[in-house]
Amino acid sequence: MRGFHCVDPSHDRIEFTGADDEDLFHSIKEHTTRAHPQLTDSQIREMIEGADWWKEVATSGVNAGSSPSAYDK
């Protein structure tokens, strides 16, 4: 089981889970389509993988507290 969470001023902390990265991607995509429409599919995949730009965003500023990468639950 893979996990991820999103923290943003526009909503409370939201937890996502998926059987694998692909399943997790779909859960996150469902949320980003509504809450963060500016994020592209490839950006979401980079977030799951823990890209440097996302680690920076996830640990500072308005998104501090978000998961910097997907993790095993």
Ligand SMILES: [Zn+2]
């Ligand atoms: Zn969000």
